[in-house]
């Protein structure tokens with residue numbers, strides 16, 4: 369018998385329990401992020417050995433669980449069904465940023481801004497909020513949202529031009545990233561607060577008056593790369609998790625992993641952190657869904 373603490377539910381089980389399969393689309397019933405895309409929190413192990421949860425796009429996880437390899441960084445997952453909450457793997461395809469933009473243009477043509485039944489914003493409101501934001505980029509999305517009676521996601525989309533693309537004056541993403549003028553010290557404090565003190569990204573974002581996305585991007589080294597690597601966090605598990613989820617372990621590792629697990633007293637999570645791979649990779653190894661040739 370293995371004696372372990374409460375065993376986390378395997379990702380696959382947790383994931384598929386949040387999916388409602390209709391005849392066409394498989395709809396994500398878990399939480400939704402900006403733009404109506406499914407989001408699932410995945411537990412990661414931090415360098416200090418503690419766990420933190422990290423949000424992943426449900427579409428990415430669906431592809432990963434289906435095909436056994438992660439979506440490479442910088443690659444977009446596109447829907448052929450135009451349903452953001454759909455995670456049905458055969459409705460998803462990989463594409464470039466350009467494909468993504470083309471897709472979005474087609475969608476905008478089909479349902480332009482305020483002609484959409486559920487749109488709360490209007491073209492003049494979008495222009496006004498963009499101007500207002502550019503005039504004072506320390507303003508939080510929440511404040512703008514409250515002022516215009518829109519959701520935070522609607523504001524984020526409208527400002528960046530992810531929605532309302534036909535209204536000129538969208539703010540370039542790279543302009544958004546640095547306009548908050550966080551100081552280098554503040555950026556360093558974000559690593560410390562999240563990685564060491566386990567403060568949530570939202571709490572940090574609120575206290576610094578930036579968006580959660582900004583904090584997420586900083587923690588993943590997408591922005592402030594120089595500071596990120598200088599802090600030695602380039603190797604942190606938050607990043608390693610992405611890079612090495614399906615990294616190749618050696619056949620000796622595979623034997624050792626199976627032996628350790630069979631011996632008991634160690635969870636898949638623990639093994640995952642020891643070998644720098646994801647829990648599902650460990651699960652596949654143990655269940656012999658991968659590395660069948662190793663006995």
Ligand SMILES: [Zn+2]
Nearest residue numbers: 393449454459
């Ligand atoms: Zn679909």
